[in-house]
Amino acid sequence: MKEDKRERIRDAAISVFAEKGFSEARADEIAERAGVAVGTIYNYFANKEAILIDIFEAEFTRLKEFYQHLRRSGLPVVEQIRQILKEHFARLEERQELIRVLQRERFKLLEHPGAEPLELYREIVAYVEELLREGIENGLLRECNPRIIAHALFGAVESVTHCSMICSPEESQQLFREAPEELAKFIWRGITLEGG
Amino acid sequence: MKEDKRERIRDAAISVFAEKGFSEARADEIAERAGVAVGTIYNYFANKEAILIDIFEAEFTRLKEFYQHLRRSGLPVVEQIRQILKEHFARLEERQELIRVLQRERFKLLEHPGAEPLELYREIVAYVEELLREGIENGLLRECNPRIIAHALFGAVESVTHCSMICSPEESQQLFREAPEELAKFIWRGITLEGG
Amino acid sequence: MKEDKRERIRDAAISVFAEKGFSEARADEIAERAGVAVGTIYNYFANKEAILIDIFEAEFTRLKEFYQHLRRSGLPVVEQIRQILKEHFARLEERQELIRVLQRERFKLLEHPGAEPLELYREIVAYVEELLREGIENGLLRECNPRIIAHALFGAVESVTHCSMICSPEESQQLFREAPEELAKFIWRGITLEGG
Amino acid sequence: MKEDKRERIRDAAISVFAEKGFSEARADEIAERAGVAVGTIYNYFANKEAILIDIFEAEFTRLKEFYQHLRRSGLPVVEQIRQILKEHFARLEERQELIRVLQRERFKLLEHPGAEPLELYREIVAYVEELLREGIENGLLRECNPRIIAHALFGAVESVTHCSMICSPEESQQLFREAPEELAKFIWRGITLEGG
DNA sequence: CATGAATGAGGTTTCATTCAT
DNA sequence: AATGAATGAAACCTCATTCAT
Numbered sequence A, B, C, D: 001m002k003e004d005k006r007e008r009i010r011d012a013a014i015s016v017f018a019e020k021g022f023s024e025a026r027a028d029e030i031a032e033r034a035g036v037a038v039g040t041i042y043n044y045f046a047n048k049e050a051i052l053i054d055i056f057e058a059e060f061t062r063l064k065e066f067y068q069h070l071r072r073s074g075l076p077v078v079e080q081i082r083q084i085l086k087e088h089f090a091r092l093e094e095r096q097e098l099i100r101v102l103q104r105e106r107f108k109l110l111e112h113p114g115a116e117p118l119e120l121y122r123e124i125v126a127y128v129e130e131l132l133r134e135g136i137e138n139g140l141l142r143e144c145n146p147r148i149i150a151h152a153l154f155g156a157v158e159s160v161t162h163c164s165m166i167c168s169p170e171e172s173q174q175l176f177r178e179a180p181e182e183l184a185k186f187i188w189r190g191i192t193l194e195g196g
Numbered sequence E: 001c002a003t004g005a006a007t008g009a010g011g012t013t014t015c016a017t018t019c020a021t
Numbered sequence F: 001a002a003t004g005a006a007t008g009a010a011a012c013c014t015c016a017t018t019c020a021t
Helices: A002-020 A027-034 A038-044 A048-073 A077-094 A096-104 A106-111 A116-137 A146-166 A169-191 B002-020 B027-034 B038-044 B048-073 B077-094 B096-111 B116-137 B146-166 B169-191 C002-020 C027-034 C038-044 C048-073 C077-094 C096-104 C106-111 C116-137 C146-166 C169-191 D002-020 D027-034 D038-044 D048-073 D077-094 D096-104 D106-111 D116-137 D146-166 D169-191
Strands: none
Touching: A002 A027, A002 A038, A002 A048, A002 A096, A027 A038, A027 A048, A048 A077, A048 A096, A048 A106, A048 A116, A077 A096, A077 A116, A077 A146, A077 A169, A096 A106, A096 A146, A106 A116, A106 B146, A116 A146, A116 B146, A146 A169, A146 B096, A146 B116, A146 B146, A146 B169, A169 B146, A169 B169, B002 B027, B002 B038, B002 B048, B002 B096, B027 B038, B027 B048, B048 B077, B048 B096, B048 B116, B077 B096, B077 B116, B077 B146, B077 B169, B096 B116, B096 B146, B116 B146, B146 B169, C002 C027, C002 C038, C002 C048, C002 C096, C027 C038, C027 C048, C048 C077, C048 C096, C048 C106, C048 C116, C077 C096, C077 C116, C077 C146, C077 C169, C096 C106, C096 C146, C106 C116, C106 D146, C116 C146, C116 D146, C146 C169, C146 D106, C146 D116, C146 D146, C146 D169, C169 D146, C169 D169, D002 D027, D002 D038, D002 D048, D002 D096, D027 D038, D027 D048, D048 D077, D048 D096, D048 D106, D048 D116, D077 D096, D077 D116, D077 D146, D077 D169, D096 D106, D096 D146, D106 D116, D116 D146, D146 D169
């Protein structure tokens, strides 16, 4: 019950942050959408920014766990990358607003250089980077700068959100249906050896 | 002289927006960096948001012109894409702060659905989309959804900015040197026909 | 308690408006005199102008009720006019600042042509106008344009405020003592039939 | 030519003051309506308030001269009062905006207790007051407090402006036609001896 | 723990006034 | 004398945060 209220506040915050952006989001509105009084927010979070940090931390922790799990799975590199993409798109579909907040407010992480979320983000990218490196070493992927390509991979996936920004809701729906397959192909070709 | 002052205000705004984000940027600081009084800002722009919109509009207009020029050039698709990447990275290198603002505040465009900048952005992506479509029709590029891939292309390129966010200044420098080549390869493989 | 605070803010505003005029009245000073923080004002009123409108509305509603009550009283026209003057001067004595604000800022009502206060003001004058018309029909008052004379009646009464503006506090006091009687006579002679 | 420009600025100010009130009147708009640059205003007036003071002073000086002239005319009291009303209404008709400004901003005079305009205003009322006193002494007017009645007289006349505030332009026109006669009768009966 | 009225620091914007041209 | 861009003090209002109930 207690944790439930914290959850509700966070979800309400996600919804408002996604819509107006962090800075324009008012505590009143978060409280209203969460169905609590403004004061209650401050029983669970130190301040508005703490909610955002918490959102980042929760999602990045979740992602990190996913990657750790994946690594321990012992699946071949190819399959791991496939799983990553699958996971990403599944998450995007089920929690569009959350993903939108993470992308929209990502720059705020820089204001807390030593804090948890940025560190987690680094680790997440590092996992992918290492995966790519492994793939290269195993002769499965082509030679490349794994850090750059790891980011490019994320960038390509995230672009779907930007795309949905400029098209109609109907086009958006179609987009979300086709994007996983399209991007998987795009990325796959981008990183595998010719003829691989 | 007059246009010069407007320019100085805009550049100062870019610098502050890049650093703190639009919402946290204070008019005082923009004025200070521009070397003018606060009031002067409002002789050139209706309000703080108008500066941001102007920044978007100016850059997107510039980009649109570049794309129009490119299209009229009659260069082969391959070469056009090469030029686009070259242009993007050159711009990123010479105006990092500007690019950072465009990426950071892109979501604000949604608040002005009918306004110029969003329309320009649509046109820009549409150019790339059409270029891809042309390449596909000519048998130069593989079959794909050109809209999705157009965005993915942008996303991959933009990811460099995010990458530079999480690494040291030295790593960043190296990154900017290597990224163009790396991304060109990644994208090229991602869109060409096998063995193309 | 809550309504009490709203009241205190309104009264403080009346005091400042009377002294400096609406436009020169600063929100800080209203808050200070009301014994609240600036922000508290805006928990009760949308903005500074809303306080003024509220002042007009409250007083005009009060007046309208007085006139409605009077009309239902069935008193003879003569007595009704006597009551109106009595009421006016009593109100002037007990709430000089309020009356001063109503007179001073009356022109601001024109900026809200369809709003409540102007409408109430119209109704109030209309009551007097009709009363005069009734008196004329009954042969108690001389033939006249009741609308013009209704306004003239108000104007004459209000002039006391202007008079007090240009004389010393001592003279003012004497003025307030003598004015009711003097004006009653003046008005009475002005509207009754010769020898009435 | 020089005096002409000063005049144009003053007239423009009257027009803006009448419309928006002194405090809401912007120097830019006065300049625009006067057909000069903002800076030019300050070559002729020390500041915005000085224009208002000047407007008051000019009109009150004019009025004072009229009253002085009248007094020296040796006309009978009755005729003098008739002339005063005639003059008032003529002025109201030819310079409605000016009259509106004088009435609207009259309270600002209190902020300059020792200044010329308030002094002139005192003198003007004093003339009428004395005229009334003379009439009473001569047995032409009824016994009354001449100061109060002098103000009441002004108040009644000024009420026409307020009346025109709440009615349609067409009603206003009719009002201005009928008011002089109506008010003259009202006032005359209010101050003369019964059967006078 | 929950509430929500109160707080007041702080930011945006306005606009009277100046002064270099 | 005329100009109008530049100035910056000042005012309104917002809204994250607190704390008494």
